[in-house]
Amino acid sequence: MKQELSYTIEEVAQLLKVSKLTIYDLVKKGELPVFRVGRQMRMDAKDLEKYIADSKSPAYTAPGPKRAEAKDASPLVISGQDMVLDLLGQYIEKNSGHKALRSHKGSLNGLISMYNGEAEIVSLHMFDGDTGEYNLPYIKKILVGHPYILLNLLSRKAGLYVKKGNPFKLATWSDLNNDKLTFINRERGSGARILLDEQLRINNIPAKNLKGYENEETNHLSVASAVSSGAADVGVGIEKAAKLVGVDFVPLITERYDLVLLKTSTNEELITTVKTILTSIPFQAEIDALGDYDISRTGSVIHETF
Structure with missing residues (x-):
């Protein structure tokens, strides 16, 4: 059974780079759904992703000279x-x-x-x-x-999300060939998924050797969060998401975006x-x-x- 990810109010505020008061206000208005665990409010990762996606379409028009x-x-x-x-x-x-x-x-x-x-x-x-x-x-x-x-x-670093301290000492793509690791993947067609599949191919690692290869998330933040929560040991993504979520990052390639x-x-x-x-x-x-x-x-x- 797939483990559902959730965030505290403080974590949501850090991810969106706003104050906790802003998040509490959105919760009060009913724009961000939450649930309680004891006295603590938490938010499902999927609800946060939906809020972000809904806020992006149509894109915000910044103030400026009227044209x-x-x-x-x-x-x-x-x-x-x-x-x-x-x-x-x-x-x-x-x-x-x-x-x-x-x-x-x-x-x-x-x-x-x-x-x-x-x-x-x-x-x-x-x-x-x-x-x-x-x-x-x-x-x-x-x-x-x-x-x-x-x-x-732009260009940006891509590599592996790992738990704090990198307990499995992952340093190369070949290190993914380890049956003790639990992997979290990206969806088919994403750049991160293509990068992984190509690296598995050229390093002669069968996809079946990655426990969790079939488990997919649809963005970098969700992959990094899966590693942070303990649902997975490793995933592929970009450096920025690692810093936003608070997991360690092993840079392996500079990708041209x-x-x-x-x-x-x-x-x-x-x-x-x-x-x-x-x-x-x-x-x-x-x-x-x-x-x-x-x-x-x-x-x-x-x-x-x-």
Whole structure:
């Protein structure tokens, strides 16, 4: 039976980076459901995820100079899960006539959505074990016949979430081949799942050797929380979630987190807008302030077809 995760009010406040008073106010208003264990209030992880997802769609429009509305500008969908994409959506809304909507699909599923005409901006962090390259090998296979541009959003560390003190002394991908470990996985199509599966393949580790491989969570925070709660010994994810949840992190790879946009006659203005935002000092400064992100290539063109 799968163990359900829950958080204290203090933990929720830390995850959302707000005060406990703010969380208590949301609970009082009925926006965040809680249950009690003795005198302590706790919140189900799934309820917190639902609150975050509901708050992201449509994306918040930050205050700023009022602009003329473009009546013919349709909403656009930004696919991916990193919090920087919410920031990008705010900048797009301030600098164009588009309303930015958020989809929280994993990298591969987001790319397929773009192929099917269901997303305008897709974020990617898909590792290819044969080339050691990120993203481009997958894009070339899926966006066949579609001209596109691939822009770097940022780089970040990916690796293993482990319990405090790293009791199993995990240091490499090969160390996952241990029948004493309980693993927690990401969903199929996510960048973290692809990274794991490729590392298992190139290190000749059968997936069946990972106890818990079939147990899935849908985001980095939930995987890190599963390790923190003791439901699992190890999971794959990014550094920032480890710090937010409070588990140790073993960095194993620097992943390139990119954005892909199709090059169409209707997308020319959007591509220009996104390029301008990514290379702007204010946008990069806000990313840098979040910590644990490398912005040295932010806004650079990784690949472009004509």
